[in-house]
């Protein structure tokens with residue numbers, strides 16, 4: 219008689235039970251507090267109201283008229299950027315397909331990073347120069363607005379006062395984004411409270427709450443980086459280091475045969491237009507596309523590592539364990 223089999227069967231049914239509980243928890247979050255679409259605020263909030271209504275309940279919203287006083291909204295066209303910072307070197311992510319930091323086959327592939335004059339990037343975006351099969355995206359998230367483009371900071375605020383007061387801290391990073399329509403940010407989450415401000419063009423966000431984690435597949439991938447050869451061909455070069463956990467599903471065209479659980483997510487889709495600010499709460503999954511040449515600036519505030527973070531970690535780990543149930 220095989221004594222292991224009954225034990226295995228009960229382990230499997232315990233896993234399935236845990237999975238059902240996780241899925242019930244995700245559904246309950248939708249019933250209890252998650253919105254069906256992203257609401258708009260018509261004016262910047264007070265710190266208390268913003269903390270109470272949005273940060274604490276971890277709910278996204280779009281804030282209008284919070285940037286009306288930024289010169290950037292009126293000034294930042296390509297001519298102005300050329301005059302003000304055209305000769306400045308910026309870090310640019312270059313890929314053959316628009317996917318920087320994304321799963322490609324069995325690899326997690328990062329972009330080739332080039333240092334280029336901003337004017338050169340603008341020429342490429344305007345089609346004045348041959349892109350040689352590359353897709354270009356200024357997207358380095360190292361506070362690149364402050365680090366690489368200080369000339370532009372007088373056209374906006376580098377600190378959102380009501381947010382700093384609500385959280386009791388200043389942003390960890392202020393990032394500048396400028397890219398082609400083909401540039402896509404694959405689905406991921408960050409441990410930041412994010413204020414994402416569109417200066418020109420449009421950004422399209424697909425959002426999933428952290429509680430949907432049981433339905434979101436993760437894999438472990440060999441890290442690699444794109445490299446464009448002299449003849450223009452892109453290679454994928456393996457990198458040393460640990461495997462990278464990443465989400466392999468494309469939420470705009472999910473392969474539900476491979477990832478049937480993803481069929482249970484309820485995405486929020488929102489277009490953020492010039493002059494609008496999206497509050498993207500910490501740990502929300504997001505996938506981002508854009509109109510050609512869209513410009514944005516975002517503020518990342520480190521999240522509180524409190525009980526909410528702790529609960530998320532539990533859901534994350536249980537989702538992993540129960541997903542591997544045969």
Ligand SMILES: O=C(O)CCC(=O)C(=O)O
Pocket residue numbers: 395402403408412414421504506507514516
């Ligand atoms: O604008 C993008 O392409 C990505 C933005 C993003 O992922 C973020 O702000 O965390």
